[in-house]
Amino acid sequence: MPAAPIQFYNRYTRQLETEQVYGEKWLRFAYENPVGEAFVWLLVRRRLFSAYYGMRMSRRYSAAKVLPFVLDYNLDSTEFAKSPLLYRTFNQFFYRALKPEARPIAAGDRVAVLPADGRHLAFPDVDAAEGFYVKGAKFTLAELLGDAALAEKFAGGAMLISRLCPVDYHRFHFPAAGTPGEPRLINGWLYSVSPIALRRNIRYLVENKRVLTLHETPAFGTVAILEVGATNVGSIEQSHVPGRPVAKGEEKGYFKFGGSCVITLFQRGRIRFESDLVEQSARCVETYAKMGDRLGEAV
8 A cells, every 4th residue: 555645735835735755765664664663663763873863964075965955855045044055064054044034024013923944733722632643643731841730831722833844944933022931951762753753653742852942922921832853853952042032033943954843832812823724734734834924813
């Protein structure tokens, strides 16, 4: 039986599209084959495996991969802050900055924006949400946040899962203006967060290493932002200064090599998500959209 393709809704074309998956053959072997699953459990999920791969992507010889990658995945190099020829390693290219005008920030003090480029799932009530990637599968906020008391604060709140593919821009940003607290590391494994893996086990999102930041905002109250690590993510780097007020859309940090995701949580009754995100998510379909585009509005 042929493997099911990964499809997403493109906000800009308003059509369903099929994802061109980086390393698809390897991912399907690792997460859809019993032998591959054993290999993942024994080695791939462990920090050492990803650290080794990340180190290789930081060697000078890895720069030779940049131009083929740009061509194979049809990336728009006019958005890059510098020429693809100037990156000294593949990792430098991977967490590249973009020209400021490449990602305009949606206007409005009561408008929140998407924190990253990627494929997004939005759930207005996290307690009622299930079947993110497969019918019936879910996790608890206490598991995600690693804190039962904090989970109570976000009970019944709204959740956005933003999945970044290796081909995406890999810097993440603040969805609203406010003051971020100190990031807190929640240690864990490094499973893949591709739908190929998450269709097998949604709990990888709460078992993986992640970084939690509580962001105090005038329009949306407390917003919890979690960057989730994954296989071959060298590290999660924070570039903001905790305690310093930030503007909406300001850079928060970046992922080094690998696919990964950002989870954003809002308290109950504080945001109304954009209708396309909600409608597609109700069908368990991700919506592709870019950082700075509208996420929702304060209520």
